[in-house]
Amino acid sequence: MTTTSKHRKEKINEQLGFIGLRIITLLTVIPILGLVAYIIVKGAPAISWEFLTAPPSNGMREGGILPAIVGTIYLTIGTAIFSVPLGVMAGIYLSEYAKESTLTRLIRIAIINLAGIPSVVYGLFGLGLFVVFLKFGTSILSASLTLSIMTLPTIISTTEEALRSVPNSFRVVSTSLGASKWQTVRRIVLPQALPGIITGVILGLERAAGETAPILFTGATFFLPILPQSPLDATMALPYHIFVISTQIPGMPVSIQYGTVLVLLIFVLGMNLIATLIRSHARAKRQW
Amino acid sequence: MRVPNVNGDIMKEFIIKNLSLRYSDDNESLRNISLEIESKAITVLFGPAGGGKSTFLRVLNRLNDLADVKEMKGEVIFQGQNILDPKTDVIELRRKIGMVFSRPVPLPLSIYDNVAYGLVMAGEKNKQKLDHAVEQALRQSFLWDEVNDRLKDSAYSLSGGQQQRVCLARVLALEPEVVMLDEPTSALDPIATSNIEEMLGELKQQYTIIIAPHNVQQAVRVADYAAFFLMGELIEFGPGKEIFHTPRDKRTSDYITGRYG
Numbered sequence: 001m002t003t004t005s006k007h008r009k010e011k012i013n014e015q016l017g018f019i020g021l022r023i024i025t026l027l028t029v030i031p032i033l034g035l036v037a038y039i040i041v042k043g044a045p046a047i048s049w050e051f052l053t054a055p056p057s058n059g060m061r062e063g064g065i066l067p068a069i070v071g072t073i074y075l076t077i078g079t080a081i082f083s084v085p086l087g088v089m090a091g092i093y094l095s096e097y098a099k100e101s102t103l104t105r106l107i108r109i110a111i112i113n114l115a116g117i118p119s120v121v122y123g124l125f126g127l128g129l130f131v132v133f134l135k136f137g138t139s140i141l142s143a144s145l146t147l148s149i150m151t152l153p154t155i156i157s158t159t160e161e162a163l164r165s166v167p168n169s170f171r172v173v174s175t176s177l178g179a180s181k182w183q184t185v186r187r188i189v190l191p192q193a194l195p196g197i198i199t200g201v202i203l204g205l206e207r208a209a210g211e212t213a214p215i216l217f218t219g220a221t222f223f224l225p226i227l228p229q230s231p232l233d234a235t236m237a238l239p240y241h242i243f244v245i246s247t248q249i250p251g252m253p254v255s256i257q258y259g260t261v262l263v264l265l266i267f268v269l270g271m272n273l274i275a276t277l278i279r280s281h282a283r284a285k286r287q288w
Numbered sequence: 289m290r291v292p293n294v295n296g297d298i299m300k301e302f303i304i305k306n307l308s309l310r311y312s313d314d315n316e317s318l319r320n321i322s323l324e325i326e327s328k329a330i331t332v333l334f335g336p337a338g339g340g341k342s343t344f345l346r347v348l349n350r351l352n353d354l355a356d357v358k359e360m361k362g363e364v365i366f367q368g369q370n371i372l373d374p375k376t377d378v379i380e381l382r383r384k385i386g387m388v389f390s391r392p393v394p395l396p397l398s399i400y401d402n403v404a405y406g407l408v409m410a411g412e413k414n415k416q417k418l419d420h421a422v423e424q425a426l427r428q429s430f431l432w433d434e435v436n437d438r439l440k441d442s443a444y445s446l447s448g449g450q451q452q453r454v455c456l457a458r459v460l461a462l463e464p465e466v467v468m469l470d471e472p473t474s475a476l477d478p479i480a481t482s483n484i485e486e487m488l489g490e491l492k493q494q495y496t497i498i499i500a501p502h503n504v505q506q507a508v509r510v511a512d513y514a515a516f517f518l519m520g521e522l523i524e525f526g527p528g529k530e531i532f533h534t535p536r537d538k539r540t541s542d543y544i545t546g547r548y549g
Contacts, residue, residue: 167393169389169391169393170393170395170396171354172351172354172389172393173389173393173395173455174395174405174409175351175354175382176349176351176382176386176387176389177382177383177386177405177406177409177458177459177462178379178380178382178383178406178409178410178462179379179405179406179409180379180409183409187405187409188395188396191396192396286396287396287442287444288396288444
């Protein structure tokens with residue numbers, strides 16, 4: 001009798017534990033879903049063809065946000081141009097070529113710490129190095145380079161991780177068949193790791209697209225009625241524009257604020273969705 | 289046993305002198321191994337796990353370059369060259385000394401691309417030559433009839449036994465001198481196992497075979513020559529019949545009769 005009642009008690013405790021954990025998990029999801037839903041409800045009415053294709057007018061209280069959208073796209077592309085080749089190559093080097101040594105350990109520690117630096121510090125660094133010292137001015141170039149440095153750690157470590165997840169037996173087999181190191185990497189390891197690398201790249205760029213602080217001093221401008229013409233022009237950008245219209249302009253219509261936030265959210269979550277699709281597609285196709 | 293060649297001497301594929309090896313983690317090692325491996329015969333390396341058989345095989349094609357080797361001494365003479373010499377062209381060497389591993393590890397490619405892999409890496413671009421080599425290799429490993437209508441399918445769509453034969457075929461496609469097999473049947477069922485064993489008898493007409501079988505019975509079945517490895521040492525080496533029927537060392541006979549293992 002005592003054993004069965006003890007069992008029952010354990011079972012009830014376990015049930016309660018499960019329910020508790022489930023509630024807590026739901027609690028973490030609800031604010032996020034709520035936030036997104038709220039922004040959609042408040043921002044959707046502001047979105048129109050004009051909103052997406054016209055520059056702001058009347059002190060930004062009317063019109064659209066085209067220069068900010070285009071600016072964010074330019075900055076994302078600019079960041080990709082610098083950070084993707086560099087980050088992927090560094091990841092390949094660290095995973096496939098570098099021998100474990102004090103140097104590589106140092107590099108890894110540096111990468112981890114780089115990822116933890118507050119973004120405003122990157123902004124100031126970019127201001128000092130690119131804007132002032134290299135005389136690129138407040139420009140798309142300076143801002144892209146700054147965002148690239150911020151994005152690099154993510155790209156390097158996700159690339160390295162994706163490469164490491166490819167079973168070592170493939171490398172051994174390929175080598176045993178007379179393939180050189182680079183042939184093995186290019187023919188076997190890299191194609192298998194590619195979905196993981198692309199996912200990491202997108203997640204890194206997504207973060208860059210949504211950042212305000214790094215572009216604050218390096219490339220973003222308060223208001224620019226025309227689109228930037230060269231990489232050395234300053235640009236409007238969505239995150240900074242949101243900051244501006246939320247805090248700097250008296251009498252700003254709330255709907256435009258929410259509309260702008262919604263556009264940025266769609267931009268960033270859209271990238272996230274692409275990354276997720278690539279990952280799940282690759283996982284379904286993977287054979288090993 | 290093999291008949292001596294026209295010159296009256298038995299051809300040696302490998303001459304190994306005083307080979308010693310230690311890994312960084314001091315796990316498995318080889319101690320002072322000396323051994324001559326005969327050409328176009330089946331040499332069996334047997335003994336308990338951790339005795340150094342895999343390590344020994346991976347010295348012969350320098351695959352151990354990928355592992356964390358702390359120290360290696362001695363000589364391995366192959367075709368008149370000491371292949372442990374740092375100047376050895378290891379890529380060329382590995383094309384001559386193929387290896388089949390204990391688990392079938394098809395590369396994540398089609399059946400065709402798996403078999404053609406070594407040749408393509410060696411720079412062969414001629415489609416006809418590749419087609420021919422792939423067919424030849426698949427015939428040699430008795431797989432052609434089963435897969436010739438689906439060469440473009442993933443090698444992972446095959447059964448375990450078929451996968452292992454793809455792994456053999458992709459070694460044979462390179463027309464190597466030596467084929468090494470490291471417990472090639474340990475992941476296979478008895479039928480697939482006997483297929484592979486049967487194949488070995490055919491293959492030794494053309495290739496020097498070195499195999500670490502996954503049990504003593506298999507060693508007895510396939511051996512022309514046998515080497516007993518124990519804790520990194522070569523205890524005994526000689527013609528298979530002598531080693532298995534009249535072993536000189538008590539440790540060998542104890543292992544063969546199953547006193548330990």
